[in-house]
Amino acid sequence: MRYFVTGAAGFIGSNLVDRLLEQGHSVTGFDNLSTGRLQFLDDAQKHAQFKLVLGDTLDSAALAEALAGCDVVFHLAANADVRFGTSHPHKDLEQNTVATFNVLEAMRGSGVSRIAFASTGSVYGEPEVFPTPESAPFPIQTSFYGASKLACEGLIQAYCAGFGFQAHIFRFVSVLGQRYSHGHVFDFYSSLMKNPTQLQVLGDGHQRKSYVSVQDCIEAMSVALEKACQPINVFNLGTDETCEVQDSVRWIIDELQVEPEIIYSGGSRGWIGDSPFIFLDCTRIKSLGWKAKHSIREGVVATLDYLRANPWLLEAKA
Amino acid sequence: MRYFVTGAAGFIGSNLVDRLLEQGHSVTGFDNLSTGRLQFLDDAQKHAQFKLVLGDTLDSAALAEALAGCDVVFHLAANADVRFGTSHPHKDLEQNTVATFNVLEAMRGSGVSRIAFASTGSVYGEPEVFPTPESAPFPIQTSFYGASKLACEGLIQAYCAGFGFQAHIFRFVSVLGQRYSHGHVFDFYSSLMKNPTQLQVLGDGHQRKSYVSVQDCIEAMSVALEKACQPINVFNLGTDETCEVQDSVRWIIDELQVEPEIIYSGGSRGWIGDSPFIFLDCTRIKSLGWKAKHSIREGVVATLDYLRANPWLLEAKA
Numbered sequence: 252m253r254y255f256v257t258g259a260a261g262f263i264g265s266n267l268v269d270r271l272l273e274q275g276h277s278v279t280g281f282d283n284l285s286t287g288r289l290q291f292l293d294d295a296q297k298h299a300q301f302k303l304v305l306g307d308t309l310d311s312a313a314l315a316e317a318l319a320g321c322d323v324v325f326h327l328a329a330n331a332d333v334r335f336g337t338s339h340p341h342k343d344l345e346q347n348t349v350a351t352f353n354v355l356e357a358m359r360g361s362g363v364s365r366i367a368f369a370s371t372g373s374v375y376g377e378p379e380v381f382p383t384p385e386s387a388p389f390p391i392q393t394s395f396y397g398a399s400k401l402a403c404e405g406l407i408q409a410y411c412a413g414f415g416f417q418a419h420i421f422r423f424v425s426v427l428g429q430r431y432s433h434g435h436v437f438d439f440y441s442s443l444m445k446n447p448t449q450l451q452v453l454g455d456g457h458q459r460k461s462y463v464s465v466q467d468c469i470e471a472m473s474v475a476l477e478k479a480c481q482p483i484n485v486f487n488l489g490t491d492e493t494c495e496v497q498d499s500v501r502w503i504i505d506e507l508q509v510e511p512e513i514i515y516s517g518g519s520r521g522w523i524g525d526s527p528f529i530f531l532d533c534t535r536i537k538s539l540g541w542k543a544k545h546s547i548r549e550g551v552v553a554t555l556d557y558l559r560a561n562p563w564l565l566e567a568k569a
Numbered sequence: 570m571r572y573f574v575t576g577a578a579g580f581i582g583s584n585l586v587d588r589l590l591e592q593g594h595s596v597t598g599f600d601n602l603s604t605g606r607l608q609f610l611d612d613a614q615k616h617a618q619f620k621l622v623l624g625d626t627l628d629s630a631a632l633a634e635a636l637a638g639c640d641v642v643f644h645l646a647a648n649a650d651v652r653f654g655t656s657h658p659h660k661d662l663e664q665n666t667v668a669t670f671n672v673l674e675a676m677r678g679s680g681v682s683r684i685a686f687a688s689t690g691s692v693y694g695e696p697e698v699f700p701t702p703e704s705a706p707f708p709i710q711t712s713f714y715g716a717s718k719l720a721c722e723g724l725i726q727a728y729c730a731g732f733g734f735q736a737h738i739f740r741f742v743s744v745l746g747q748r749y750s751h752g753h754v755f756d757f758y759s760s761l762m763k764n765p766t767q768l769q770v771l772g773d774g775h776q777r778k779s780y781v782s783v784q785d786c787i788e789a790m791s792v793a794l795e796k797a798c799q800p801i802n803v804f805n806l807g808t809d810e811t812c813e814v815q816d817s818v819r820w821i822i823d824e825l826q827v828e829p830e831i832i833y834s835g836g837s838r839g840w841i842g843d844s845p846f847i848f849l850d851c852t853r854i855k856s857l858g859w860k861a862k863h864s865i866r867e868g869v870v871a872t873l874d875y876l877r878a879n880p881w882l883l884e885a886k887a
């Protein structure tokens with residue numbers, strides 16, 4: 252199969268590219284390197300079956316040219332910065348909603364009709380049902396990021412209804428593992444490298460979150476694409492486990508063998524749009540035979556291991 | 570109060586403007602006259618409290634200038650053409666999603682934080698629960714129009730969460746009454762004026778729809794703005810009645826005293842994205858004391874009465 256992966260140099264994208272190449276597929280990666288890293292594609296670049304196109308999803312012509320002839324589009328490129336949505340509301344609109352429209356139009360123009368899309372559990376806002384199933388009550392958005400991903404889901408579904416596309420939409424919890432270079436593990440690690448005696452934590456530490464390892468996440472997407480054959484297939488993607496922010500703080504501290512004073516900023520939300528409790532019902536994806544192999548703690552440790560082995564990443568972001 | 574109404578020269582907009590002026594408010598209308606009609610504002614233009622600004626919601630600077638100083642924004646301007654979504658997918662994205670973003674940004678820039686928004690029952694796609702409540706299961710979109718309105722709802726909610734806006738979001742069924750100049754009543758009337766011996770009807774005539782009269786619709790919005798005080802207030806807006814397309818065909822024929830041969834195109838949907846059954850649960854808005862005063866048949870007849878009294882409207886669209 253010929254895959255086209257937007258955000259190919261990103262965290263999930265580059266791990267996905269490696270997996271697809273391992274499986275013998277050919278892959279065209281598309282990335283504007285705004286947050287992606289060429290280094291994440293070092294292994295992929297050794298493959299004859301891999302091609303990287305440097306381009307932006309807001310450049311319709313570049314997209315159309317790059318994805319022509321592929322069988323399946325993995326659309327992962329996005330502004331994935333949930334926390335700073337209110338600093339630049341246009342970013343989520345442009346880089347997520349408009350960009351997804353461009354991808355869909357490029358696909359339509361090229362006769363490509365299969366899309367796998369990285370959505371987010373944030374589309375549930377602050378749900379009232381836990382664990383939250385895909386059929387949870389009509390959500391109210393609490394973040395620009397969630398709102399933009401919801402808009403993307405709707406657009407993709409309209410292309411399925413209007414133009415016979417087939418879609419696999421994945422609502423992820425936070426993903427952990429090698430090459431994860433933002434989010435709380437990165438921030439805490441980065442902060443503790445600078446000052447191991449103190450750690451500032453947003454919120455009261457009791458926000459309950461769920462995480463999935465990037466390897467489990469990619470395996471789940473692969474299983475879903477193989478086995479779920481409806482025109483529109485929506486899957487939550489997480490684990491049966493949750494942890495509090497303070498748990499993951501403790502794991503990080505233990506792993507790094509430091510003893511910082513921990514200062515909580517207070518409040519049940521770390522920032523506007525931070526959901527104090529995320530726990531998705533993953534019965535649907537599990538019914539296809541997929542099961543998470545890694546615990547949250549293992550995901551946290553794998554992320555730390557990668558960061559310790561790749562100090563350039565911290566320097567690059569400094 | 571000072572109201573700002575986008576789509577002021579449109580069907581619902583112009584009726585709303587008349588009502589707000591009657592109630593003694595001052596109103597700035599904003600319209601690009603792409604589908605709105607200056608004639609709809611003939612009464613309003615006689616009011617000293619009314620000002621019309623000709624402008625486009627895609628023109629951020631014009632919007633910002635026009636809405637500065639108002640208390641409440643009624644954002645009604647939209648591409649309301651559900652049926653031809655697949656002919657121009659970008660239209661719903663631009664004129665609905667991006668335009669709504671522009672309105673929200675203009676409000677933020679001017680310190681205006683109250684918005685009333687015309688959404689649609691189409692955001693439910695093809696629901697499985699009837700009558701469909703606001704908390705229906707997470708919907709799957711079936712039209713570009715519905716997808717774009719869902720995107721607008723999400724954006725508005727993100728502004729509420731992020732910037733302290735207050736929103737009243739109304740999910741309308743189809744609205745009928747004076748100045749309604751598209752949709753099935755207009756199309757059937759227009760067709761029967763040209764040829765009273767034959768009427769082409771999309772679908773099998775058994776699509777079940779719900780309609781509300783524009784006067785009831787405006788009354789409901791007014792009640793909701795007065796009585797619902799949450800940061801985000803979402804209301805279905807329809808009647809407890811439904812009718813089949815063939816019922817409304819019969820009412821129109823009876824009213825016009827014609828006897829056409831009726832030719833159904835067949836199929837349970839009139840077009841891609843046409844929902845074969847629309848029936849919203851309006852318990853929430855009724856709990857505020859609002860009740861529809863007009864039956865669907867009365868709405869159909871009021872629409873016909875207006876079209877017969879205003880033949881220029883047919884000529885203008887010919």
